[in-house]
Amino acid sequence: AQKVTQAQTEISVVEKEDVTLDCVYETRDTTYYLFWYKQPPSGELVFLIRRNSFDEQNEISGRYSWNFQKSTSSFNFTITASQVVDSAVYFCALSEAIYGQNFVFGPGTRLSVLP
Amino acid sequence: DTAVSQTPKYLVTQMGNDKSIKCEQNLGHDTMYWYKQDSKKFLKIMFSYNNKELIINETVPNRFSPKSPDKAHLNLHINSLELGDSAVYFCASSLGQAQQETQYFGPGTRLLVL
Incomplete structure (x- = not known):
């Protein structure tokens, strides 16, 4: 069984829309x-956030927020308020x-933010 | 300053050749990893080393051999390259091997086997 599921393969939104990326784990x-992690078109993997299982507080960092x-x-x-620069593949x-x-x-x- | 670096960034080679990818981290981390990302963007761990010792060795063909000369370096040597080896290979490092440690990734090496 897959331990981490991201059911949304691709999402497209228009700039300034809010978007939620789902992650379900087992x-x-x-x-x-x-x-x-975020992987922009340039290909590198960028760390965004870490959360431990005992901390269910939601976290906000600028335009990013996480709901555990x-x-x-x-x-x-x-x-x-998504921006074109948010276009990337996001990994949980x-x-x-x-x-x-x-x-x-x-x-x-894969998130595509259209202008 | 580059935290985790890999060379080369691109590698195009013929089937059957032997090639190496180098990885270095200047973060003072004890643990290093190699991942393979396939054409569908799926990321899978291949190896993990802690202080030059192999910790994780997933089901990877023995044509792939990691070598860690010191804890700041983890190189990946691939023998007899096959078409299916074409992928992006990422090196990563973390402070330690405990589960809470964040892994920091290198820029990736894009390998194309013709």
């Missing part, structure tokens, strides 16, 4: 970490296991 560990809900095993990412990742860290990435969501 784990039997009680302690785990969730991450979001353990009850639904989701860690969704919202971009407010899960890190479980106490040692021998092993990231499991979701399949990614």
